[in-house]
C-alpha cells in the first residue's frame with residue numbers, strides 16, 4: 326500500500342494535519358453590528374416588546390418578508406414557537422400528532438404541552454419522516470403531522486403534504502435546524518399550516534435563545550399570539566403591532582421575547598443568506614471531491630438546492646463498519662458524530678426520550694395519555710422504530726461551519742475517500 330494511502334489508525338499520515346476549524350453557524354458571524362444593536366437598545370432603556378417600532382415588531386415584519394408569509398411571531402425559544410404552533414393549529418386533548426423518531430425531544434414535548442398525544446414514526450434515508458410509515462400510523466385521532474427538517478436538510482415534503490391533504494391533517498413544520506432552508510424554491514415552513522424556527526445558540530442564526538413562528542393563516546396566527554401571552558388581550562391598544570384580533574382569546578403562557586432577541590435577531594436575519602451561501606459552498610466542495618463510494622451512500626436530499634449545507638449524512642453499509650469509519654476518520658483529523666456516541670444518550674433519538682416512552686406527565690392523572698378525551702391507544706417502546714435505529718446506527722454526520730474554508734471541506738471528503746477505499750468492500 327502506498328504510504329499516503331495508509332490509514333492514520335495504522336500509522337499513516339492523517340489527511341487533515343492541522344485541526345479543522347470548529348464553530349457554529351449564527352454565533353460565528355456575530356460582530357460589531359450585533360454589539361451596536363444591543364448597545365443602542367440598552368441605551369434607549371426601552372426593553373419591553375409592546376411599543377411602537379419595537380425591535381421584536383420589526384423582526385417579525387422583516388422575517389415575514391424574507392419568508393414570504395403574512396404573519397410572524399417572535400417568542401423566547403424554539404420550543405415556545407412549537408407549543409404556540411401546536412395550539413395555533415388547534416391541537417389538543419384527544420388528538421394525536423405524528424412526529425419523527427429523530428428530532429430534538431422538544432418537538433415531542435410541544436405536542437404534550439398542547440394536551441395531545443405524540444405518535445412516533447420512522448425516518449427513512451432522508452433522515453426525515455418516512456411518508457409510508459406516517460401513512461401507516463394515521464388513526465382516526467390523528468390531527469397533525471410534524472415534519473422536522475433535521476441538520477439543515479428538507480424532508481420529503483411533497484409526499485408528506487400529499488398525505489396531509491388526503492387525510493385532512495394539519496402540518497406543523499419544525500424548521501429549528503433548517504432556518505432559511507428551502508424546498509422547491511420556497512422557504513421551509515411555508516408549506517405547512519405553520520413553521521417554526523429556533524434561534525438558540527446552535528442554529529443558522531442565533532439570538533442566544535429565541536424562536537419564531539410563521540404562517541399565512543390568520544386564525545393560526547391569532548391563536549399562537551394568545552398562546553404566547555396570557556396578558557395579550559388586556560394590552561389592548563398597546564398591542565403596538567396594530568393587530569385587531571377576531572378570535573376570542575384564551576389564556577396561554579408567557580413566551581414573550583426580550584427586546585434583546587429582537588435587536589440581535591434583526592441583525593442576524595440580515596446575515597442569514599450569507600451564512601447559507603457559505604455553508605452551501607462548503608457542502609458543494611465536499612460533494613465534488615468525493616470518489617465513487619464503496620460501502621456507504623449519502624443521505625437522500627429531496628431538494629439539494631434548499632439544503633442549508635450545514636451537514637452531510639453518510640450512511641454506511643452496517644453499524645460495525647460505521648463505527649470503524651468514525652474511528653478511522655477521527656484519526657484522519659475529521660471529527661464525526663456517530664449517533665451512538667459512547668455514554669451520552671442522544672436527545673434527538675426517540676429511544677432516549679424516557680419521559681415520553683414512560684408517558685410521564687406533570688400530573689398524576691397521566692395527562693395527556695390518560696385524558697378522558699383521548700380514546701386512542703398509543704404504545705411506545707425503545708425498539709418500536711427499528712428502521713430509524715438501524716439507519717441512525719449506520720449514519721455518520723459530517724458537519725460544516727462558518728469558520729471553515731472550502732479547502733477544509735475538500736479535505737474532509739479526501740479523508741472519507743481514503744477510509745472508504747481502505748475499509749469498504
Ligand SMILES: Cc1ncc(COP(=O)(O)O)c(C=O)c1O
Pocket residue numbers: 402403404405407428429431432473499501502523524525534535536
Ligand atoms: C429540531 C428542534 N426542534 C426544537 C428545538 C427547540 O428549540 P429551543 O432550544 O430554541 O427551544 C430544537 C433545538 O435544539 C431543535 O433542534
